[in-house]
Amino acid sequence: MSYGYSAKTNIFYVIEDKEGYAEFGNWPDDVKSISDEIWEKFSVQGPPGKMRGAGKNGLPCWVDIPPPTREEQIEAAERKKAQLMAEAAKAIAPLQDADDLGMAMVEEKSALISWKTFRVKLNRIDTSVAPDIEWPEVPGVA
Structure with missing residues (x-):
């Protein structure tokens, strides 16, 4: 060929x-x-x-490779934010269930507060300032 x-x-x-x-x-x-x-x-x-x-x-x-455009940086930040929000929702659901049923252990209550705090901080992120974003620390990952 x-x-x-x-x-x-x-x-x-x-x-x-x-x-x-x-x-x-x-x-x-x-x-x-x-x-x-x-x-x-x-x-x-x-x-x-x-x-x-x-x-x-x-x-x-x-x-x-050219640097990403402003639009690409914003799109990447939006994807990251959505992925982290999904991760937070997945982590919060069973912890919230345990808390709602009065079955949460001390560690679960602490984890629930950490994940909810993370999600609030994440929700407040303005992706239009990408790439200058300070992402909150994912609970349990340090």
């Missing part, structure tokens, strides 16, 4: 499948044939902090 690379799309293409790509309008006009050595080097995960990009010569090269 032989491969080509498009700097415009930053994608490898199987040269033998050109007709099929072209039939659906998916064959870029800048595809260059590449050696097996180049394909093997750049068809895998890049070195830490690097990703595949296009060099000035139109061939693949390793480039720095």
Whole structure:
């Protein structure tokens, strides 16, 4: 099998499948044939902090991974907040049941207060200030 690379799309293409790509309008006009050595080097995960990009010569090269955009940082913070809220809810439910039934042991009552405090602090986090967020400490994890 032989491969080509498009700097415009930053994608490898199987040269033998050109007709099929072209039939659906998916064959870029800048595809260059590449050696097996180049394909093997750049068809895998890049070195830490690097990703595949296009060099000035139109061939693949390793480039720095750009820092996340403001929107990506906010989305990541929102995902983290939701994940931590779900974790807190899961931990609180059986502890609250034990407390509601008057069956909670001292350790369970203490854990319930810790988890509820964590959840209140977590709920107050404004994700729009990401990445400058001070996340509360997860109970029992230190």
